[in-house]
Amino acid sequence: MTHTPPDQHSTPTPAELREQIEHTRRELGETVQALADKTDVKARAQQKAGRLKEQAAVTAGELKAQAVKASSQVQDKLPGPVKEKAAQAAGQARAATAQVGRMWEEKAPEPLRQQVARSVQLTREHRAVLLLAAAGVTVLWLAGRRRKG
Template sequence: MTQPPHDEPTARSQEELREQVEHTRQELGDTVQALADRADVRTRAREKAVAAGEQARAKATQLAHTVEEKLPEPVKQKSAAAAQGAREKAAQADQVWQDKAPRQVRDHRAALLAGAGAVLVACLLIRRRGSR
């Protein structure tokens, strides 16, 4: 913080002095906040990473549209068919999982309950040791 030059007039009244003090406090607070923001390297790096990621996504989208426009029609049709096939296989796999999962849970109910009980006991023991 710098001192004002001595040739500046000082406050003429207590009210002017209070205003000067308040103004100085405000400036000091702003300066401290600016320094704190500069010192917060982690937040600045995170902000830069987010901005770079957004920029990369925008460029990738733009590039994908450009490539898609330049692709010949047969290639577009093949890629659309491949994407449809992948969606169908994913839907089939999801259906298989939904069909099998409940049966597997029923078949291994005892083991699942024993595992859950063991986890509960371990949590209680850890909690009890931590409170001593």
């Protein structure tokens, strides 16, 4: 439907008037919807947060891939005795951690243990947010290093 303006000397027909009214109504509806979209701050913030979350996930994936690659390269270059010592050290660290955990259970006051347990639970519940924040800090840190170098 093309909108043709009537001649200056002719009177529009009822069908032409209805078409003009419908065209104006559609344009007005589209304009109102566009304005409503611009004023919906919550929806715009959610969209931006979604985009940032996607970007952070992509960046985190890239960083993880780079870390895995670098770790693999380093492990490939390590001699056998160094790998054995690293495995021993890791075992000793696990044993020491377990021992500290047992001591904590035996000697820490109950209110403090409860508070720590709540903190651990909150951390587990909000792991995604913490990971995104860590990824963001890492990206900023890497960007800062690139600018300096």
